[in-house]
Amino acid sequence: MNIEFDIEDAAQDASETVRQSFAEVDTNVLERLVAHAFAHLNVSAETELSISVVGESEMERIHLEWMDLPGPTDVMSFPMDELTPGTPDQLATGVLGDIVLCPPVASAQGKEAGHSTLDELCLLTTHGILHCLGYDHATKEEEAEMFGIQRTILEDFLGRPAPVETRH
Numbered sequence: 001m002n003i004e005f006d007i008e009d010a011a012q013d014a015s016e017t018v019r020q021s022f023a024e025v026d027t028n029v030l031e032r033l034v035a036h037a038f039a040h041l042n043v044s045a046e047t048e049l050s051i052s053v054v055g056e057s058e059m060e061r062i063h064l065e066w067m068d069l070p071g072p073t074d075v076m077s078f079p080m081d082e083l084t085p086g087t088p089d090q091l092a093t094g095v096l097g098d099i100v101l102c103p104p105v106a107s108a109q110g111k112e113a114g115h116s117t118l119d120e121l122c123l124l125t126t127h128g129i130l131h132c133l134g135y136d137h138a139t140k141e142e143e144a145e146m147f148g149i150q151r152t153i154l155e156d157f158l159g160r161p162a163p164v165e166t167r168h
Contacts, residue, residue, distance in 0.1 A: 005051050021117055024116070036156070041133060049097065075128050077128040099124075101124055130150060
């Protein structure tokens, strides 16, 4: 599988909470999750995906630049080859795109929802993959479809109920 992680260094002067949120980023778990999601969505293991892990100030900069919205957010997705899920006979392949995760925001959201930072990062990674494959949640129907697929992938991967979606 072609997955590249770029993890921003949690600054020495960052708060303990921020450092702990970055410590919760388990690239082995996230890599296995991506492989699982790709298999579920009929995406070739040869498909390229980049995951960046950034702090709140960088996420706020990206959020403002690309969405014209102030403040940091939890995840942003940047599709590249406009892939859609494949079929068992015709796997989707190419450059899926970039996902940007913000552990401090994920940590706060996970705490609020009653699950771990890693569970929230798994949820956000799956969410980002689905956005890169063209799914959206702008309407109730789209949300039901996207969140249903997201839940199925996470429950199958985790072997337990999926973490509760955060709706920010």
